[in-house]
Amino acid sequence: MIKRSDFPKGFLFGTATAAYQIEGAVAEDGRGPSIWDAFSHTPGKTFNGDTGDVACDHYHRYKEDVQIMREIGFNAYRFSISWPRVMPDGKKINQKGVDFYNRLVDELLENDITPFITLYHWDLPLALDEKGGWLNPDIAMYFRAYATFMFTELGDRVKHWITLNEPWCSAFLGYFTGEHAPGHKNLQEALIAAHNLLRAHGHAVQAFREEVKDGKVGLTNVVMKVEPGDARPESFLTAGLVDKLVNAWFHDPVVFGRYPEEAVKVYRERGLRVLEDDFEIISTPIDFFGVNYYTRTLVVYDPTNPLGFSYVPGDLPKTEMGWEIYPQGLFDMLVYLKERYRLPLYITENGMAGPDKLINGKVEDDYRIEYIEKHLEKVLEAINAGVDVRGYFIWSLMDNFEWAHGYSKRFGIVYVDYSTQKRIWKKSAHWLKEFLKS
Numbered sequence: 001m002i003k004r005s006d007f008p009k010g011f012l013f014g015t016a017t018a019a020y021q022i023e024g025a026v027a028e029d030g031r032g033p034s035i036w037d038a039f040s041h042t043p044g045k046t047f048n049g050d051t052g053d054v055a056c057d058h059y060h061r062y063k064e065d066v067q068i069m070r071e072i073g074f075n076a077y078r079f080s081i082s083w084p085r086v087m088p089d090g091k092k093i094n095q096k097g098v099d100f101y102n103r104l105v106d107e108l109l110e111n112d113i114t115p116f117i118t119l120y121h122w123d124l125p126l127a128l129d130e131k132g133g134w135l136n137p138d139i140a141m142y143f144r145a146y147a148t149f150m151f152t153e154l155g156d157r158v159k160h161w162i163t164l165n166e167p168w169c170s171a172f173l174g175y176f177t178g179e180h181a182p183g184h185k186n187l188q189e190a191l192i193a194a195h196n197l198l199r200a201h202g203h204a205v206q207a208f209r210e211e212v213k214d215g216k217v218g219l220t221n222v223v224m225k226v227e228p229g230d231a232r233p234e235s236f237l238t239a240g241l242v243d244k245l246v247n248a249w250f251h252d253p254v255v256f257g258r259y260p261e262e263a264v265k266v267y268r269e270r271g272l273r274v275l276e277d278d279f280e281i282i283s284t285p286i287d288f289f290g291v292n293y294y295t296r297t298l299v300v301y302d303p304t305n306p307l308g309f310s311y312v313p314g315d316l317p318k319t320e321m322g323w324e325i326y327p328q329g330l331f332d333m334l335v336y337l338k339e340r341y342r343l344p345l346y347i348t349e350n351g352m353a354g355p356d357k358l359i360n361g362k363v364e365d366d367y368r369i370e371y372i373e374k375h376l377e378k379v380l381e382a383i384n385a386g387v388d389v390r391g392y393f394i395w396s397l398m399d400n401f402e403w404a405h406g407y408s409k410r411f412g413i414v415y416v417d418y419s420t421q422k423r424i425w426k427k428s429a430h431w432l433k434e435f436l437k438s
C-alpha cells in the first residue's frame with residue numbers, strides 16, 4: 001500500500017473541476033451564454049436533455065466545497081474560469097463575474113490550497129462563436145485579451161496556469177464528430193480549429209511572460225496510450241500513426257514548432273489543408289505539460305474508414321464510460337512524454353465514472369479507491385524511473401455535468417444529490433483523507 005510520504009517533498013495532491021460542469025448560475029450576475037449553454041439546450045444533444053444551468057450550484061456553494069477539499073487534505077485545486085462569466089460577449093468585462101473568481105482564489109489561499117487555473121475548459125462565449133469561434137483566426141487575439149486580463153486580475157495570487165484543456169476534444173469532438181459544442185461535423189474545420197486553438201495558446205503564453213513574471217504556464221492535453229487492437233503488423237503501424245494524430249498533434253507544435261510529419265501526410269493525402277502559420281508563436285516555450293490520463297485506446301488497420309483505422313473495444317475491466325482500466329498506460333505515457341519533450345509534468349486529470357449508488361447514506365466506491373491507488377502506484381513508478389512529475393489531480397472533486405452524458409456519469413469522490421445539492425463523501429474521499437495523512 002503506497003503512502004503519501006513515498007512521493008517527493010512538495011508533490012501536489014489535488015482535485016480538478018471545470019466551470020460549466022459545476023458552477024450553475026448561468027445567467028446570474030451578468031454571465032453571458034457559452035456554446036455549451038446553446039448546445040445543452042438543443043434537443044437531442046445531451047443525455048436526458050441535461051444542462052449546466054444549475055449543475056452543482058458551486059457559484060453559491062464554493063465555500064462549502066473548499067472546506068471539503070481542506071478536510072480531505074488536498075493542497076492544490078485545479079478549476080477553470082468561465083470566459084463568458086467574466087466577459088459575457090467575449091470582450092467586455094463583467095466585474096461581478098470577475099469578483100467570483102477573486103473570492104474563490106482568496107478562499108483557497110486562506111485554506112492553504114494552491115490554485116491551478118485553466119483559462120479555457122470548452123465554454124466559449126456564444127457571441128464569439130457567432131463570429132466563427134475557433135474557425136475565425138481572430139479568436140487568438142480575443143483569447144489573448146481575455147488571458148491578459150485574467151493574468152492582471154489574479155496573477156498576483158495565482159502562479160500556476162493552464163491555457164487550454166484538451167484542445168483535441170475542442171477541435172475533434174466539437175468540429176469533427178459533433179459530440180461536443182458547437183457540434184460541427186467537418187474534418188477540415190477540426191484542423192482549422194485545432195490550429196487556432198494552438199495559436200490562441202501561444203498568444204496566451206506570450207502574454208503570461210509579460211504579466212506574471214514569477215508564474216508557471218502550461219498546456220493540458222488528453223494523453224491516450226494507443227495500442228494495436230489485433231496482431232496484424234499493419235495494426236501495429238496504425239497505432240503508431242494514431243498516436244501521432246491524437247497525442248503528438250497537440251504536443252509537437254508547442255515544443256518543436258511543427259506538426260508530426262506522418263500525421264500531416266495522412267491529412268494531405270486525403271485532400272485536407274493543414275495550416276502552417278504562426279508556429280513561432282505556437283511554440284513560445286512553456287513550463288509544463290498537463291496530462292489528462294484515463295485509459296488506453298485500441299485501434300486496428302481499417303482501409304474502409306476515412307482515416308484508415310477504427311477503434312476496437314478492449315477486454316480489460318471497464319468504467320461506466322466504457323473505458324478500460326489500464327494504469328500501465330499512464331506509466332508508459334509519462335515516460336514517453338519525458339523522453340520526447342523533456343518538460344515537467346502534472347497529471348491534471350485522472351479518475352473514473354463508477355456505478356455509484358447511495359445506500360443508507362453511503363457510497364461504497366471501493367472500485368474507485370482501487371483505480372486511484374493503482375494509478376498512483378504508476379505515477380510513483382514513473383517518478384522513480386526519472387520522470388519529473390510534480391502533481392496529481394483527481395477528476396473530480398464531486399459528481400458534475402459530464403458533457404453529452406449529462407448527470408448520468410458520476411466521477412466525483414464526493415456524491416452530489418442533485419435534488420438537494422447535498423454533498424456526501426464517498427468511501428474514496430475517506431480513503432484519500434487517510435492516504436493524504438500517511
Ligand SMILES: OC[C@@H]1[C@@H](O)[C@H](O)[C@@H](O)c2nc(CNc3ccccc3)cn21
Nearest residue numbers: 018165166169222292294349395402411
Ligand atoms: O470525462 C471525464 C472528464 C471530463 O469531465 C473533463 O471535463 C475533461 O477534461 C475530460 N477529458 C477526459 C479524457 N478525454 C477523452 C476524450 C476522448 C476519449 C477518451 C477520453 C475525460 N474528462
